[in-house]
Amino acid sequence: xxxxxxxxxxxxxxxxxxxxxxxxxxxxxxxxxxxxxxxxxxxxxxxxxxxxxxxxxxxxxxxxxxxxxxxxxxxxxxxxxxxxxxxxxxxxxxxxxxxxxxxxxxxxxxxxxxxxxxxxxxxxxxxxxxxxxxxxxxxxxxxxxxxxxxxxxxxxxxxxxxxxxxxxxxxxxxxxxxxxxxxxxxxxxxxxxxxxxxxxxxxxxxxxxxxxxxxxxxxxxxxxxxxxxxxxxxxxxxxxxxxxxxxxxxxxxxxxxxxxxxxxxxxxxxxxxxxxxxxxxxxxxxxxxxxxxxxxxxxxxxxxxxxxxxxxxxxxxxxxxxxxxxxxxxxxxxxxxxxxxxxxxxxxxxxxxxxxxxxxxxxxxxxxxxxxxxxxxxxxxxxxxxxxxxxxxxxxxxxxxxxxxxxxxxxxxxxxxxxxxxxxxxxxxxxxxxxxxxxxxxxxxxxxxxxxxxx
Amino acid sequence: xxxxxxxxxxxxxxxxxxxxxxxxxxxxxxxxxxxxxxxxxxxxxxxxxxxxxxxxxxxxxxxxxxxxxxxxxxxxxxxxxxxxxxxxxxxxxxxxxxxxxxxxxxxxxxxxxxxxxxxxxxxxxxxxxxxxxxxxxxxxxxxxxxxxxxxxxxxxxxxxxxxxxxxxxxxxxxxxxxxxxxxxxxxxxxxxxxxxxxxxxxxxxxxxxxxxxxxxxxxxxxxxxxxxxxxxxxxxxxxxxxxxxxxxxxxxxxxxxxxxxxxxxxxxxxxxxxxxxxxxxxxxxxxxxxxxxxxxxxxxxxxxxxxxxxxxxxxxxxxxxxxxxxxxxxxxxxxxxxxxxxxxxxxxxxxxxxxxxxxxxxxxxxxxxxxxxxxxxxxxxxxxxxxxxxxxxxxxxxxxxxxxxxxxxxxxxxxxxxxxxxxxxxxxxxxxxxxxxxxxxxxxxxxxxxxxxxxx
Numbered sequence: 001x002x003x004x005x006x007x008x009x010x011x012x013x014x015x016x017x018x019x020x021x022x023x024x025x026x027x028x029x030x031x032x033x034x035x036x037x038x039x040x041x042x043x044x045x046x047x048x049x050x051x052x053x054x055x056x057x058x059x060x061x062x063x064x065x066x067x068x069x070x071x072x073x074x075x076x077x078x079x080x081x082x083x084x085x086x087x088x089x090x091x092x093x094x095x096x097x098x099x100x101x102x103x104x105x106x107x108x109x110x111x112x113x114x115x116x117x118x119x120x121x122x123x124x125x126x127x128x129x130x131x132x133x134x135x136x137x138x139x140x141x142x143x144x145x146x147x148x149x150x151x152x153x154x155x156x157x158x159x160x161x162x163x164x165x166x167x168x169x170x171x172x173x174x175x176x177x178x179x180x181x182x183x184x185x186x187x188x189x190x191x192x193x194x195x196x197x198x199x200x201x202x203x204x205x206x207x208x209x210x211x212x213x214x215x216x217x218x219x220x221x222x223x224x225x226x227x228x229x230x231x232x233x234x235x236x237x238x239x240x241x242x243x244x245x246x247x248x249x250x251x252x253x254x255x256x257x258x259x260x261x262x263x264x265x266x267x268x269x270x271x272x273x274x275x276x277x278x279x280x281x282x283x284x285x286x287x288x289x290x291x292x293x294x295x296x297x298x299x300x301x302x303x304x305x306x307x308x309x310x311x312x313x314x315x316x317x318x319x320x321x322x323x324x325x326x327x328x329x330x331x332x333x334x335x336x337x338x339x340x341x342x343x344x345x346x347x348x349x350x351x352x353x354x355x356x357x358x359x360x361x362x363x364x365x366x367x368x369x370x371x372x373x374x375x376x377x378x379x380x381x382x383x384x385x386x387x388x389x390x391x392x393x394x395x396x397x398x399x400x401x402x403x404x405x406x407x408x409x410x411x412x413x414x415x416x417x418x419x420x421x422x423x424x425x426x427x428x429x430x431x432x433x434x435x436x437x438x439x440x441x442x443x444x445x446x447x448x449x450x451x452x453x454x455x
Numbered sequence: 456x457x458x459x460x461x462x463x464x465x466x467x468x469x470x471x472x473x474x475x476x477x478x479x480x481x482x483x484x485x486x487x488x489x490x491x492x493x494x495x496x497x498x499x500x501x502x503x504x505x506x507x508x509x510x511x512x513x514x515x516x517x518x519x520x521x522x523x524x525x526x527x528x529x530x531x532x533x534x535x536x537x538x539x540x541x542x543x544x545x546x547x548x549x550x551x552x553x554x555x556x557x558x559x560x561x562x563x564x565x566x567x568x569x570x571x572x573x574x575x576x577x578x579x580x581x582x583x584x585x586x587x588x589x590x591x592x593x594x595x596x597x598x599x600x601x602x603x604x605x606x607x608x609x610x611x612x613x614x615x616x617x618x619x620x621x622x623x624x625x626x627x628x629x630x631x632x633x634x635x636x637x638x639x640x641x642x643x644x645x646x647x648x649x650x651x652x653x654x655x656x657x658x659x660x661x662x663x664x665x666x667x668x669x670x671x672x673x674x675x676x677x678x679x680x681x682x683x684x685x686x687x688x689x690x691x692x693x694x695x696x697x698x699x700x701x702x703x704x705x706x707x708x709x710x711x712x713x714x715x716x717x718x719x720x721x722x723x724x725x726x727x728x729x730x731x732x733x734x735x736x737x738x739x740x741x742x743x744x745x746x747x748x749x750x751x752x753x754x755x756x757x758x759x760x761x762x763x764x765x766x767x768x769x770x771x772x773x774x775x776x777x778x779x780x781x782x783x784x785x786x787x788x789x790x791x792x793x794x795x796x797x798x799x800x801x802x803x804x805x806x807x808x809x810x811x812x813x814x815x816x817x818x819x820x821x822x823x824x825x826x827x828x829x830x831x832x833x834x835x836x837x838x839x840x841x842x843x844x845x846x847x848x849x850x851x852x853x854x855x856x857x858x859x860x861x862x863x864x865x866x867x868x869x870x871x872x873x874x875x876x877x878x879x880x881x882x883x884x885x886x887x888x889x890x891x892x893x894x895x896x897x898x899x900x901x902x903x904x905x906x907x908x909x910x911x
Contacts, residue, residue: 051481052458052810093742096733101800103807105731122807152745156701160748160768163700166593267698268593269892270586300535301514302526311523314579317586339586366531373533377552380482384815 030407034226040242041214044233047221055222056390059117060398063210065188066112074190077110085146087139102128113326123223134236158189173262174437178276182253212243221389260435265442271338274437279332282325282399288412289420294321295371296363308354315350344438359429362422458810460833468668471644475823477651479816483553485652488820493640494544496613504620505632506540513538515576518565553653564666574630581625596870597703604705606897607692608866612683622894642673647827652816682759685709689884695873696891702774702871708860710763713756713829719842720854726801739780775879786862
């Protein structure tokens with residue numbers, strides 16, 4: 001026996017009403033955020049939030065694998081590791097020991113564009129954390145034995161993420177093939193031989209060039225008095241002298257003239273298909289439309305590609321997508337995980353049929369509204385925590401010109417029209433401007449002729 | 456300043472439903488967390504994965520909506536809906552914009568009370584799940600190692616079952632299995648429902664009562680979990696992953712349950728042993744030796760003791776060296792114990808970090824359901840800082856004795872290239888071997904079928 005259902009409030013058209021909601025909601029807090037540019041050019045941004053007695057810190061360094069050279073790929077990422085390994089004041093390991101003893105935890109990540117250092121700590125540890133963070137920017141030590149030991153750690157990380165991982169292995173080859181001139185072709189983790197060959201001089205030069213205060217943006221969110229945080233930031237970071245601006249990355253990727261193909265045979269049960277399309281940079285005015293396009297294509301069970309390829313045609317077991325939003329034009333990835341024994345060419349044909357329709361017709365107003373609402377909720381989810389707030393402040397400051405643009409994000413999401421979305425779809429989803437990666441088990445026999453036709 | 460359970464309301468509907476309402480207005484989102492007692496422990500022992508498939512099937516059509524219409528209405532307003540099984544629960548949770556909270560509750564009532572449970576959807580989900588397990592084996596063996604470890608350690612005990620099923624069991628599950636679970640184990644007395652965030656508490660309470668207060672009790676009695684027996688001695692499972700660059704390993708034994716009275720001391724000792732970057736394990740396997748990207752340890756604590764486990768990985772030729780270090784470090788914890796100074800550092804760290812997991816309405820929706828599920832009460836949160844403050848060296852050493860296994864009484868699982876590591880693993884105890892591509896997570900020792908043992 002079931003109880004009677006509770007009726008929905010009558011007369012609400014969920015599409016229309018939800019759209020109105022995403023337009024109406026404003027992110028509050030803009031007036032509470034404080035910022036400063038230190039005398040040495042370093043940017044500091046503070047957002048006071050008092051839900052829990054903690055602070056999240058993100059220190060953004062404008063250096064990633066984009067800033068590397070052949071023969072020394074992976075250096076930016078290796079640096080991320082070395083930044084925890086001792087200064088002229090603190091022995092290796094002290095950074096973590098001191099931070100943890102005051103209740104703090106930390107991590108870091110490196111991408112094509114940036115290296116980001118993260119700390120999460122009780123408000124009482126603010127001074128200690130800023131002291132430690134400034135110390136490693138000012139006085140990093142390079143101890144030969146520690147460099148050797150850390151090489152082993154990074155090699156292990158590479159085996160985990162690339163060598164023993166079908167997705168990682170294929171993506172590395174696709175990215176290396178998608179770019180011929182731009183350093184976005186370098187894998188962030190580094191080529192194996194490069195991991196073994198960095199020299200002390202390489203590290204010292206990289207540190208001098210990129211770990212300069214004028215190349216850093218520090219974002220804090222949490223239980224903090226902004227004026228005190230800014231004063232502490234001045235005390236610890238301002239004495240560090242500015243350096244000449246890092247050399248700009250001048251390489252511009254030439255227009256891609258034809259589809260490129262990568263085929264990997266690896267001991268695996270399930271084949272993979274990845275398509276990497278050339279896509280705009282993060283600061284491109286079309287960025288909100290690109291984000292919503294990706295959301296309409298792959299986010300959720302009702303997304304266009306999930307429904308068509310996983311549910312209707314059942315050619316894939318999973319679809320995914322990712323836009324590498326960087327300083328320079330990068331890649332928009334669409335990937336399909338395929339069932340064992342599947343022919344990747346069939347998966348690709350099914351994907352292409354869907355994308356051709358999207359490129360020609362765009363998506364419906366209902367699909368766009370769904371994408372707008374999902375993106376709006378996604379933004380609010382990140383804004384619910386001090387970690388999300390600190391990361392968002394930094395992202396907008398570093399990639400979108402100013403932290404305050406964050407507060408315009410709901411409006412930008414709401415303003416994307418079906419016409420705008422169709423225009424970016426037509427431009428990005430062009431088979432001539434993509435690189436297709438296929439991974440298959442050795443015993444299967446995909447159409448090799450087709451796989452190499454685009455080379 | 457510290458973190459305490461926020462103001463909330465707990466209502467008990469007549470039929471056994473526990474309803475918890477926690478308003479919080481920082482962002483315009485509402486979260487629901489519906490927890491149903493049951494889970495993998497209700498699966499037929501020969502076909503694990505029934506609870507997990509049922510959970511996934513709940514969203515594939517309910518009330519007047521088929522699977523597509525359901526996804527359209529949820530995602531159309533930007534909402535999310537996710538269901539999954541655990542060892543002792545099926546959980547359904549989601550998040551919506553505050554303006555859609557009525558719709559959210561209506562959809563939840565459909566999912567729990569009026570799921571369509573269509574056979575074709577079930578077949579598609581099961582087939583896809585089989586392929587997703589294969590895909591995980593291809594790309595994330597470290598992610599699956601706990602599933603192999605629990606199967607090896609717990610054997611026939613329900614904690615040994617793969618929550619999401621195995622390739623073999625998923626192929627065998629049919630509509631009847633799922634229907635039997637739903638008919639027997641779903642009902643008002645099994646439901647804990649937490650609604651948190653920017654809710655209209657009065658409206659939500661009224662709607663929840665209208666929807667769920669007449670839901671009959673589950674037809675079958677709730678299954679009872681036996682306490683698992685710890686492993687005496689040492690044994691090794693080798694899962695062959697030919698050509699792998701690294702060996703991924705897991706070392707475990709039966710630990711303690713959710714109501715373990717020395718929980719604060721347990722958290723401090725585990726923090727020191729394998730719970731943070733400077734832990735003993737990570738110091739030995741990463742910081743000092745450079746052998747591995749990382750090493751961690753943890754306790755899974757349920758109604759009865761789950762597993763203590765440590766996990767790491769190292770290049771194939773360093774398998775023995777890394778395992779030696781891991782076991783020696785476990786041994787050292789027992790022989791050397793911890794110092795007052797170490798405890799103070801772990802205390803500061805644990806006190807400093809735990810508020811970060813109790814920040815958002817979604818965090819509280821999880822914690823409040825847990826308190827209800829395990830009968831813990833708000834003191835579990837509110838008294839935690841005082842309990843941490845009171846832990847001394849003697850209690851820490853008692854915990855090491857009670858909860859951490861001796862290095863010579865552990866199950867060891869290694870996923871790696873058998874042809875290159877089998878000899879090294881033989882040093883640690885009798886070795887059972889299976890292939891990563893085998894369609895089960897356990898081999899002959901559980902099923903009695905010796906023909907599946909390969910390369911023995």
